[in-house]
Amino acid sequence: MQMTNMNIKIFYFARLKETLKFSTEDLELADDDFAGTLTILKLKAHLAKRNDTWQQMLMGKLKVRGAINHELVDDNAPIADGDEVAFFPPVTGG
Amino acid sequence: MQMTNMNIKIFYFARLKETLKFSTEDLELADDDFAGTLTILKLKAHLAKRNDTWQQMLMGKLKVRGAINHELVDDNAPIADGDEVAFFPPVTGG
């Protein structure tokens, strides 16, 4: 069985950035971090394992929106190697 | 039987003013110029008797709107002694 690793870049904004104390990170994921295709939801679940704060911010009551390569996407959107992913609360500009 | 005369002021605007060659006039009406209460429609009919041009402009195909004392009114609106009446085409400002 062939093992493929994925490299992605993640950005965090607003309340997430502040609470997680992370603005951006480069992440390498091994095949067994996600079964089959990596999705926004799977990536959230993976990051949520880091500790309680991550769990609360990404899988808790807070509504978290995801973007892949600067496009808003839903939880089932697939993430590919080299993608730029972002997590943030619902937007409040204007 | 008591005879009452009425004095009103009339203004004409836009196409009406130009074609009738009248911008404003003071008009005295005798009781027998109108039966009962004078209305916008009765005044139009009275003025239309002046000649064919008046007939065409006030009672012809042209849509004519009336105002009494600076308020848009419909054909049945009653006109009182001393009123300021105006006739004009549908408005086209803005």
Place this chain on the structure above:
Amino acid sequence: MTVRVQTQDFDAGLEISQLRNARKDIGAVVSFIGQVRDLNEGDAVSQLTLEHYPGMTEKSLEAIVSQAKSRWNIFDALVIHRVGTLQPLDQIVLVAVSSAHRGEAFKACEFIMDYLKTEAPFWKKEVTNFGERWIDAKLNDDDARERWVK
């Protein structure tokens, strides 16, 4: 609430700026500028003359603005309308509305324009290659106004 009918041009930026700086609880300002097009009904327009009914015009505009204020939760509204002879690109009308939130300001501003177009006593006459002609009222302006009648 300000209503002005005038021959001279106006500084839309200054008017909007004064309106938006009038209160610190204003969150939204919507404005409309109408201007002379160089083309109407397919013909080149070189000049436009606006006639109005002094006295009734101001009263009519004030009534329209009052109605907008009673229907929506807006802070202030301004209407400036020019009369006289204008050229293409000249400003004709400015309507500006301030409110706490955008929805009310958008509705009130469009309402004022739709009523101004059908009730305020202004008439336009244009000069084209074919001479002078009075502009006819448009049926879709009546339709635009009807939308607001409940």
Place this chain on the structure above:
Amino acid sequence: MTVRVQTQDFDAGLEISQLRNARKDIGAVVSFIGQVRDLNEGDAVSQLTLEHYPGMTEKSLEAIVSQAKSRWNIFDALVIHRVGTLQPLDQIVLVAVSSAHRGEAFKACEFIMDYLKTEAPFWKKEVTNFGERWIDAKLNDDDARERWVK
């Protein structure tokens, strides 16, 4: 079509004037200015900080404007949105749209604002007497956006 994200203030009057003078067949310019209110959810606001997602922000605003241009017959649209730290009365956003007739400009301008409010990656944090707090998204902004989905 112009989209700008910047920390510095903008001259709304100048921007609107440039837009309306760009073509002689423009008959209508509708514009929206959003500004910082000194009050939010009943609390006095002394400062507002706007964060955004550089790169995605511009792309998102451009997509919104393109969508407006494909839905309505408009000539041009401009969006300027500020980021960084602002005070009450400071301008946040300007949206201006030009068209031949007013109906299209009103719709396109409000559409752009409704989509900007729900899709463009900006986040507001305000300072009140109770300290700093992130502003929560409003459900009625989602409703406003839904109106445009056919």
